[in-house]
Amino acid sequence: MVVGGEGNDMERTSQPKIRLEPRNREEAAQRISIAFRAPQENFTIRDFELGKVLGVGSHSKVVRAKKKGTGHVYALKIMDKDYIIKENKVSCAKLERIVLDQLDHPGIVGLYFTFQDARSLYMALESCEGGELFDLISKRGRLSEIEARFYTAEVVEALEYLHGLGLIHCDIKPENLLLTADGHIKVADFGSVRPAKDSRVTVPLNLLSENTRALAGTAAYVPPEILNSSPVSPGNDLWALGCTLYHMLAGASPFKDTSEWLIFQRVISRELIIPEYFSDEASDLIDKLLDMDPTKRLGAGPDGYLALKLHPFFKGIDWHNLRKGSVRKLAMEFIARKNKDSYSSTQNTTHHSGVLSQQLTGFDRSNGSTSSSEAHPHLSTVSSIDSFDSKWAEFLEPGESVIMTSKLKKFRKLKSKKVQLILTDKPRLISVSTSKLTEKRKIVWSDNPSSINVQVVNSSHFKISTPTKVMSFEDAKQRAWQWKKAIESLQKQ
Structure with missing residues (x-):
C-alpha cells in the first residue's frame, strides 16, 4: 500500500x-x-x-x-x-x-x-453512525419480516453491484452491515474480498491470482463449497445472505453451535431448522439461498439478480427508489437511542428454541448494596452466569454490584485455566481462579476505549486488551458479544 x-x-x-x-x-x-x-x-x-x-x-x-x-x-x-x-x-x-x-x-x-x-x-x-446491524438485531432479539425485507433488499442491491464488477465480498454478516445516520445499510469490511478473473475492477495480476481458494469469512456464514476447497464465486455471498436473513428473523445464525468444528459439520450436512413463525415466503427464500449447489442459489442462476428480486418475499419493494424512500422506523429509533443506551442487558437474543438470557434486578440486596441499575440507569444488573453464590461477594467492595459474571476459560500460551470473570459497576474487572479462590487478579480499567478494549474473535472467544497485555477468554455459553458491550457501556462515550 x-x-x-x-x-x-x-x-x-x-x-x-x-x-x-x-x-x-x-x-x-x-x-x-x-x-x-x-x-x-x-x-x-x-x-x-x-x-x-x-x-x-x-x-x-x-x-x-x-x-x-x-x-x-x-x-x-x-x-x-x-x-x-x-x-x-x-x-x-x-x-x-x-x-x-x-x-x-x-x-x-x-x-x-x-x-x-x-x-x-x-x-x-466513511463513518456509519448507526453502528452494526448485529447490534440492532441483538437489541430487539429479532426483527419483523417488514424490517428484515427492507434491510435484505438493500444488501441485495449492494451485492448486485459488487457481483456485476466481478467481486465477491466473502464475509457478509450482520456485523459487516452498517447503518448510516439516516438508517440505510452499507456493506463494510472488504478484508476478505476476492476478485474474479474477469473482474472489471483494476487489480494487479499477482493479486488477482492469489487466494482464490483460501478459506475466508466467518464460520457461521461460510458456505459448504468453501469448506471443500472450491474456488470462490458469487454464490458464496448469496449463501451468507441467506444466513443473514435467517439471523434477522430468528436472532441467531442458522448453523450456530458451540465450536467452529461443530458449525462446519452442520453446514456440510445442511442441518437447517426453519422456525414455524417464519412466513412461507421467507422460508422459501432462505431455502433457495442455502442451496448446497452454489450455481443454483437464487441470484446465481441464468436469470441472475432479476430472479432474486422477483421472489415473493420482496413483494412491495421499489427497487428503483430503494434508498430514496422512507427508512424503517425501527432503525431511526435505534440510532437515536444508541449513544444513550449503548448496552441493554434485557436484549432478548431469541433463538428458534426460545431460550432467553437470564436477568436479575439487583445483586446482594440483603447487605444494603446499591444496585447497578441505580448507579447506572442505562444498565440492569445481569447474571450471565453458570452459577452464582456468596463466595464471589467477598471480592466486592462495599456498595459495589455485579454487572456481569461468568465462569470462563482463560488461555495463556498452550495452557488454560477456569476463572470467574466479574464486571462490577465501580467499574472494575476481576479475574478469580475457580480452583484457588485466593488467586485474584484485577484487570487494569480505563474509561478510554483505546487503552482497554474487547476484541471478539467469535461468539465464544474474546480478548481483553490493556496497554500491558492481551488476555484471551472462552465463554462456553457464547456470550463474547455481551461481554464486549457490557464493558464498553461502562466506558465514557
Missing part, C-alpha cells in the same frame, strides 16, 4: 513498509499502474482525536476518529503491520485498499484517504 511520507521519528525506524512497488522485474511485468482516487496522505495518528472502538478484527481495529482542524469524523481502520506480514496477509491488505478505492455505490462504505507509520496502516473510511 503506497501511503504517506516519512515525516516523523516513528516512520524512520527500521519497521517494514508495505508497498505496492514490485520487488523485481518479473513481478513488475505482472503489475499494472493504479492511480488512486483516495489520496495517500502524510498524516500521523496524532492528527486525529480518537474515540470509541467501533470494531475489532484479527489484525485490525476500527476507531471513531475526528480530524483535528477540520472536525471531520471518520471510521479509522488501523491495521497492524507485524501481524499482516507474519500471517502472510499483505496481499489482502493491498487488495482491500485497491478495491475500496474503485467502488462507488450508496450501499458500500466509502474510502477517503490512507496513511501509515512504522507500526500500522490506516484507512479513513
Whole structure:
C-alpha cells in the first residue's frame, strides 16, 4: 500500500513498509499502474482525536476518529503491520485498499484517504453512525419480516453491484452491515474480498491470482463449497445472505453451535431448522439461498439478480427508489437511542428454541448494596452466569454490584485455566481462579476505549486488551458479544 511520507521519528525506524512497488522485474511485468482516487496522505495518528472502538478484527481495529482542524469524523481502520506480514496477509491488505478505492455505490462504505507509520496502516473510511446491524438485531432479539425485507433488499442491491464488477465480498454478516445516520445499510469490511478473473475492477495480476481458494469469512456464514476447497464465486455471498436473513428473523445464525468444528459439520450436512413463525415466503427464500449447489442459489442462476428480486418475499419493494424512500422506523429509533443506551442487558437474543438470557434486578440486596441499575440507569444488573453464590461477594467492595459474571476459560500460551470473570459497576474487572479462590487478579480499567478494549474473535472467544497485555477468554455459553458491550457501556462515550 503506497501511503504517506516519512515525516516523523516513528516512520524512520527500521519497521517494514508495505508497498505496492514490485520487488523485481518479473513481478513488475505482472503489475499494472493504479492511480488512486483516495489520496495517500502524510498524516500521523496524532492528527486525529480518537474515540470509541467501533470494531475489532484479527489484525485490525476500527476507531471513531475526528480530524483535528477540520472536525471531520471518520471510521479509522488501523491495521497492524507485524501481524499482516507474519500471517502472510499483505496481499489482502493491498487488495482491500485497491478495491475500496474503485467502488462507488450508496450501499458500500466509502474510502477517503490512507496513511501509515512504522507500526500500522490506516484507512479513513466513511463513518456509519448507526453502528452494526448485529447490534440492532441483538437489541430487539429479532426483527419483523417488514424490517428484515427492507434491510435484505438493500444488501441485495449492494451485492448486485459488487457481483456485476466481478467481486465477491466473502464475509457478509450482520456485523459487516452498517447503518448510516439516516438508517440505510452499507456493506463494510472488504478484508476478505476476492476478485474474479474477469473482474472489471483494476487489480494487479499477482493479486488477482492469489487466494482464490483460501478459506475466508466467518464460520457461521461460510458456505459448504468453501469448506471443500472450491474456488470462490458469487454464490458464496448469496449463501451468507441467506444466513443473514435467517439471523434477522430468528436472532441467531442458522448453523450456530458451540465450536467452529461443530458449525462446519452442520453446514456440510445442511442441518437447517426453519422456525414455524417464519412466513412461507421467507422460508422459501432462505431455502433457495442455502442451496448446497452454489450455481443454483437464487441470484446465481441464468436469470441472475432479476430472479432474486422477483421472489415473493420482496413483494412491495421499489427497487428503483430503494434508498430514496422512507427508512424503517425501527432503525431511526435505534440510532437515536444508541449513544444513550449503548448496552441493554434485557436484549432478548431469541433463538428458534426460545431460550432467553437470564436477568436479575439487583445483586446482594440483603447487605444494603446499591444496585447497578441505580448507579447506572442505562444498565440492569445481569447474571450471565453458570452459577452464582456468596463466595464471589467477598471480592466486592462495599456498595459495589455485579454487572456481569461468568465462569470462563482463560488461555495463556498452550495452557488454560477456569476463572470467574466479574464486571462490577465501580467499574472494575476481576479475574478469580475457580480452583484457588485466593488467586485474584484485577484487570487494569480505563474509561478510554483505546487503552482497554474487547476484541471478539467469535461468539465464544474474546480478548481483553490493556496497554500491558492481551488476555484471551472462552465463554462456553457464547456470550463474547455481551461481554464486549457490557464493558464498553461502562466506558465514557
